[in-house]
Amino acid sequence: MPHGEAATAESFRSARVRRFLVAALVFAALALSPLAIRSVYLQNVLVLTLLYAAVSQSWNILGGYCGQISLGHGLYFGIGAYATSVLFVTWGILPWGGMIVGGVLAVAVALLIGYPCFRLQGHYFAIATLVIAQSGLVLMQNWDFVGAARGIQWPFGPDSWWTLQFARAKTPYIEVSLALLVASWLATVLIGESRWGYWWRAVKDDALAAESLGVEVFRSKMAAAGVSAFFTAVGGGVYAAFLAYIDPDAVMSFRFSLLFALPAVLGGIGTPWGPLVGAAVLVPLGEFSRSYLGGSGSGLDLVIYGALVMAVALARPQGLLSLVPRRRAAP
């Protein structure tokens, strides 16, 4: 095998071109998929699959690349959903703007949480995120200005891309969810091949060794947390527009925090395609089991998810994607 600087640069360039070509094909196929999938039920499943893939990809930036396992991403999702809904319903600010506001708010909250937590060792971060997200849920259930437990109903209006409201059509939500997936995929891959990406993975693999090589461990975690929270909150905004009704349990309960982590873990944690692969298995499975085996209240879908993830964790710790043969490790 040839090596040396020129050969290394060349093999990196060709692997990169391959990666972006594959991505273009996959995303183009998904964009055209509503032409083939006509059933409203299946289109609904597709919206959710793409949305969970996008948010799980966002989770993956912090959890998979930087190794900081969050069990509270439902909080950022909720912040995005609430910011988008409150701004639209109360002040008529279009959801596109609301999503960005929600994203910025979520970044601020993520940094506030990270500031004390990222200095701690071990599993404190996971536990802290879980506790803080649950506190956020209780806060929203009791905060009258945002409708408390009653939630917020979006006003009925004509179908419009401006307000992202469509009474029947699912295709717009498929395209918007896909756009978010593409954005979070691009962020993951582009930041992943920059210095930040290398720092994140070094922090995940061995923080002590990373520090000896000049890696700013704390700043790396904060940056990953911020990027991750931003895209998660935008996902919450899209979800709120899709439902046109939100309440605390519908957008920020613990099951969301779990459902953002699971696809990445199942598909391949810390890989750019893991979240989509995982979501493509988990979300349809959950939806079908809900349709055929009973309502969402039973939590049966969560039991099935849990069992599936356990099985994969035991048999294939690297996730489903590791079943795909690879040429060799990317240089």
Add this chain to the structure above:
Amino acid sequence: MSGAAILELASVSKRFEGLVANSEVSFSVAEGEILGLIGPNGAGKSTLFSLIAGALVPTAGTIRFAGADITALPAPERCRQGIGRTFQVPRSFDSMSVLENVMVGSFVRSSSSSAARAKAAAVLEFVGLAPRAASFAGALTPPEKRRLEVARALATEPKLLLLDEVLAGLTPAEARAGVDLVRAIRARGITVVMVEHVMEIVMPLVDRAVVLDIGRVLAVGSPAEVVRNEAVIAAYLGERHRAA
């Protein structure tokens, strides 16, 4: 050969709860030299490296690097200032390729990925790991992992390189290649402090040696002086007797 002091330790101590790992350690390292840090197991050599590199904070004493007090600086800052180190038990980034491991080091000096990649490839060539560039670090053999440790640290362009038992457990041929590598590193103008357990390997290589025993400096001097030192002989014989 030896210029001004690049590293100066003044009464550096490190205490872990009850245990004193380093006690009042004082010596300096001249620019451009290869200094051996030797002593029996548990003497406090690796701990001292961690104090110099900033992974641990000394309980007392000061550490000066290139004339400035660095005792309070965090590890990444010391790396930027030019202190590189390897770990006795290799700590490779096992989810990354060998090349990517080294790139983490080269990002200290360049924020561009392609520059970091080119630099890492050149360093791998230098240490003889280039054929393994695309392998996962986790798949390396133990001697290769040691080389990777060295490559990563070299990629940060250190002025001072701390090598912790990089020659331990190698076959004689591998150890000779390792010795050549250390000489080549010094030839690049990098000051080297190396921990080695085995006197036979390290003595012909170093300009001076510092002997540590139970955390304190037992002797400092040329290899010839050190091996004749009564206290050193006693410490080593003592260890041989314990080991036997």
